Amino acid sequence: MEQDVFKKMLKEKGLKVTGQRLLVLETMGAHLGEHLTAEEIFELARTKSPEIGLATIYRALQMLVNLHVVRKVSFDDGFARYELSRNLSSERHHHHHAICLGCKTVFSLEEDLLEPLEEKLKERLGFDVTDHEVKLYGYCRVCREKDFRAGLDKAERLFTTDDKLQKGKRTMKIKKKELEESD
Amino acid sequence: MEQDVFKKMLKEKGLKVTGQRLLVLETMGAHLGEHLTAEEIFELARTKSPEIGLATIYRALQMLVNLHVVRKVSFDDGFARYELSRNLSSERHHHHHAICLGCKTVFSLEEDLLEPLEEKLKERLGFDVTDHEVKLYGYCRVCREKDFRAGLDKAERLFTTDDKLQKGKRTMKIKKKELEESD
DNA sequence: TTCGCTGCAAATCCTTTGCATGATT
């Protein structure tokens, strides 16, 4: 099980294996593809271990990010969000998000088109890319159809958009296969 | 001059043309390619107009973002940063950043490799991309050479990296031409 | 036993907001 890999990572770094740390990891594992906030992880963890503190969640997340087990992302809604890297052993995980400015849904995409740019960067500037983050902002099908029915065109949508996303947004995951196969 | 375009935009939206708003725009125009924080813009603006308030800066920036004149970006250092869109009339501006985890320098890149993905998204999922943001994390040449001299390999660097960037980082701009022509 | 970890609460700090005043149309 992956938990053993995690325990070994902790030990190698002289960090202690605690129930809280395992719980944070377990909670995130149970919500793959969602981009949870510290608060959300706290509430979820609390159902299993009511005495846990929010500060502990933050500290555990910070540590998990340092270990590259978890990635911190932001969709500019005022919260940091966290998601598990695909597996604990691989150093890199390609990572794209499509964020609907209409309904605030976050779609996770699995596709990597940055390799050419990254190679060029290394060759030409000596910049060695170890990770990347891609955010695509736009409008999903549902919102586009809704706007179409409401008679709004693209330009109008652009100007009625709040610059800040709302709280409590949904997240959705799209596998590469789905992206390539869907009608 | 571009300032007239901006004034017209304000009028069309029923917003007032004020000295403060013009000053914020002017200040940002004088620092193209730097990713200024609200505080930094405040300090710069203050040298020209000492009575200006920080809240006004925030409000002006919010408005400029809504008008798509300014873009809000974050490098996870706890500050929102703002940069002028290339020109006030174009709706889209392709935009990539390479962030050195060693010296925290932010390199701005001009290159767009996301078109294929965006087309696919629209075709397959009906998602219409209106904007995007790309962040590449890694190590610049200077830091790589420094680490090399210090005998650190890539894996060690990864584990000694703080998850948070320091304050007061420098920014640097790289034109597409430079990227393609440098040694 | 020795440190590191946890929980609680207080502190931080960027950003937003309320309100009276001042500027723009």
Next chain:
DNA sequence: AATCATGCAAAGGATTTGCAGCGAA
């Protein structure tokens, strides 16, 4: 004159931190 913008100070809110007690090694 009517309305919107500004400045100040206070509030807000996510995240961090100090510290005493606890738990893992």
